[in-house]
Amino acid sequence: MRREGGAIWAVVAAAGLVLVAGCGDGAGGTAGGSDDGAGKGKRPDGPAREGSGRSMHLKNVPEVGAALRSKIPADSRQVVAVYGKGPDSADATVVLYEKGAKGWDRKESWAGHNGRRGWTLDHHEGDKRSPVGVFALTDAGGVLADPGAKLPYTHSAAFTPPPYWSKNTRHDFDYVVAVNYNRVKGTSPLDPTRPEGQAKGGGIWLHMDHGSGTSGCVSISKSGMATLLRALDPARHPVVVMGDKARLSG
Template sequence: MRIAGVVRTAAAAAVCSVLLTSLTSCGTSDDGDGRKDGKRGAPGGTDGRTTDLRRIPDVGDRLQSRIPRNSRQVVAVYGRSRNLADATVVLYTRAAAGGGGGDATWKKERSWPAHNGKKGWTLDHRENDKRSPVGVFTLSDAGGVLADPDPSHGSGLPYTESAAFQAPHYWPKTHWHDFDHVIAIDYNRVKGTPPNDPTRPQGQAKGGSIWLHMDHGSGTSGCVSLPKSGMRYLLRTLDPKQHPVVVMGDKAALRD
C-alpha cells in the first residue's frame, strides 16, 4: 500500500490554491504515549484497562450494523452531548476469526480526550454548520505538514507530506499546528486522494474536509481533534489491510 519514501506531493501541489477553502471545514499537544488518557473514564472501560467485547461499546444496532464485517480497527468518537464540543476517542481492534470474523471480540487499545465541532453533532451535516457529522466512515488517507511518523513500516495509510496543509498564520497561534498530522474521514470525499483534495461528490453544500487532526484545546469547525500522541499512534497503527473505520457521534446518537 505504501511506497517507502514516496509521498504524493504532486497531488498535494495541485490543490494548494484551494486549500484555504478546504481548511474552513476543519478547525494542547501531548508527546506522551497516550496511555494516561485512558484513565479518564472513557467508554468501554472506566479505568483504562483493556476490555474484550463482542460489540463496540455504547454503539446501538443502527450504527453497529454499518461497521464492515471485515473491519479490524475502529476509531470510536464518543461526543459528550449533541450540542457540546467535548469528546473521547477510543481505538478498538480485533483479530481475524473464522467465518468472516463475526465472532471475534474487540479489544480496547488506547483512548484520548478529544474535541468535535464547536456546536456539537448533526445527522445532516452542512457546510459551515460547525457541527461534526454522525455516522460510520472509512479511513483511507492521511497527510500533514510534518512527515509520516513511521514511513518505514510499510502498512500504514497512504500519507501526503506537504506545506500545503499549513494552517494560515492569521488564525490564532494555538491553531497553527492543527494540521501537522491529519487523517481524512471519508465523508463527502474521494478515497485514494490527499486529505486536502477539494472534490466533494455530494456537492459543496454537504460540507467536506472532515478530518482527524491535532487538537488546539477547543471545538473545531466539524473535524475531530486529539492530542499529538493520539494522532501519531493512529498513524503508526491504522492499516488499510485491517479496513479501519471511524464511528462517531454524540452519546445519544451513537446509542440510537
Template sequence: MVVAAAACGVLLTSCASGNDDGSQKGDAGAGHGKSAGRGDGAQGGESANAGTDDPRRIPEVGDRLQSRIPKDSRQVVAVYGAGEDSAKSTVVLYTKSGDKDTTWEKARSWPAHNGKKGWTTDHRENDKRSPVGVFTLTDAGGVLADPGAKFPYSESVSMQAPHYWPKTHWHDFDYVIAIDYNRAKGTPPNDPTRPQGQAKGGSIWLHMDHGSGTSGCVSLSKAGVKHLLRTLDPKQHPVIVMGDRANLRA
C-alpha cells in the same frame, strides 16, 4: 501529490477555525439535522443493545450504526461525544486480535474535541458540527514528514493552517487522517473532490488538538494522532464510528 495551496485554504476552513467562541454569525445550517432528544444518553427509544457488555459489539453503539461496521473490519476508532451540542468527546481505539477473533478489545483512549457546536445527522458546509455516522479511514497526510503511517501518507506544506488563525491552531494539521465523509478515497486529505456536492461539507479529519472545538473535525493529542497513524492498517479495514452518545445509541 500536492494540491494547490489556494484550494487547500478553502478546505481547511471546513476542518478548523480561528474563532473558537462558537458564536459566528451567518453559519450555514447551524443546528440543522439535530436529533430530537438531547445528548445525555438517556432518552427513551434507544437501542436495547446499545449498553450491553457483548464483546462482539462496540460499546454504547446501537443497532443502526453497529450494522454499518463492515464485517471484515478489525480496527474501529469510536468517538463518543459528550452531548449533541458539546464540543467535548473521547476517542477510543478498539481492535480484534487473531485471525478468528470476533471480540472487540479496548486498546487506547484519549480526550478529544469535535465540532464546536456539537453533532449533526445532516452535516452542512460551515455548520460547525461533526457528522454522525460510520466512515472508512483510508488516507493520511500532514505538514510534517510521515511518522510511520500505514496509510498512504501525503506530506505537503499546502496543509499548513493559515497564520491569521490563532497561534494555538498553527499545528492542527501537522498530522491528519482523512475521514471518508464526502471525499474521494485514495487521494490526499486536502483533495477538493466532494462527491455529494459542496453543500454537504467535507474535509472532515482526525487531527491535532488545539484545546477547543473544531469546525467539524475530531481532534486529539499529537501523541494520539501519531499512535493512530502507526497503528491503523488498511489491511485491517479500519473505520470510525462517531457521534454524540444519544445518536450513537439510537
C-alpha cells in the same frame, strides 16, 4: 507508505482552496466549545490514564447501537469510536478498538474534541457540527514527516493552516487522517473534491487538538495521532464510528 504532496499543493493553491477542511477554524479557532481539554484522561465508562489500553474481548463496540453497528463493514477489524459528550457539546472521548479471534479489544483512549456546536445527522458546510455516522479511514498526511503510518501518507507543507488563523491552531494539521465523508477515498486528504456537492461540506479529519472545539473535525493529542497513524492498517479496513452518545446508541 509515503505519498508526495508537492503536485497536490500546486493544484490546491492554484484553485484558491488552501485547506478547505471542515475543521478550518479561520476566524479564531476557539469560539464556542470548551477549553478544558474535554475531561482529560476520561473514558466513557470511567476515569483512566490517557492512552492506556486494556484487553476486554468485547462482543460489540460498546455504546454503539444496532443502527450504526450494522454499518460497520463485516471485514473491518479496527474501529475508532468517537463518543461525543452531548448533541451540542464539543467534548469527546476517542477510543481505538481492534477485533481479534475473541472479540473487540479496547486498545487506547484519548480525550478530544469535535465540532464546536456539537453533532448533526445532516452536516452542511459551515454548520460547525461534526457528522454522525460510520466512515472509512483510508488516507493520511500532515505537515510533519510520516511517523510510520500504514495508511498512504501525504507529507506536505500544504497542510499548514493559513497565517490569519488563530495561533493556537498552527499545529492542528501536523498529523491528520481523512474521514471519508463526502470525499474521494484513495486520494490525499488535501483533495478538494466533494462528490455530494460543496454544500454538504467536507474536509472532515482526525487531527491534532488545540484545546477546544473544531469546525467539524475530531481532534486528539499529538501523541494520540502518532499512535493512530502507526496503528491504522488498510488491511484491517479501519473505520470511525462517531457521534454524540445518544445517537451512537440509538
